[in-house]
Amino acid sequence: MRVEKYHLKTESTFTRFEFVSEGPKGAIRKLIEFQETTNSQIFNLAFGDYDPQTKEINDLAVSDNGDTEKILGTVVSALYVFLNEFPDVYVYAAGSTKARTRLYRMGITKFYEQMKNDFYLYGQIGDEFPDFEIGIDYEGFLAQRKFKKKEL
Template structure:
């Protein structure tokens, strides 16, 4: 995606990334954490505002810092970096609310052409995973990096 992104910081395993959202609400610390799941090679993408006191991720915070596109592009760049270090993995993402899951779907749809060039994309329904289709509602998303 050719969208402006924030500078990412990560530890050497590329599991946890941090950046700072800048906008009218000030500087808001964000965290992206690729969490192991009970499925081998599947990581959950956890994302949200960083609680500066505890270090925890608040995935229900509403920042409204007028930089949604830049934040989304930054999260996607973290996904690319994660796959460089963990090429045989899968990343699962779902929103903490239905509206956030819808925002993820809208982001995937908007950049679908670029994403399918680099990723195998799947949508999760109550019946399981299927190849991602445009204009279809999902409860989660699964991605695997294509390496040619």
């Protein structure tokens, strides 16, 4: 994807990423976590502002720092890194609100041509996950890397 991104920091397990959003509201620390679910083949993508009180993600915070596209590009960069490390798993993502889920759909749509080359993409409708199609409202999204990491 050719979009500006923030520099990501991660730890050795490649499941937690951090970056700083820069904009009119100042420097805002952001976290991305790939969290295990009850299904060992599916990880949940959690994203939001870093809450210094809990040291966790606040996925309801509204930063409004004027850098939405750069943030989405950064989250997708973390998705690439994570799925390069764990190529056989799926990543599930849904917004903490309907508006955020719509924002994710708009981001996928904007970069769909590139993403469909690298990921199997599915949209959630109830308990079903049909192939992602542009123009359909989904409750969540599922992605898996198409190309497996090559062994040396």
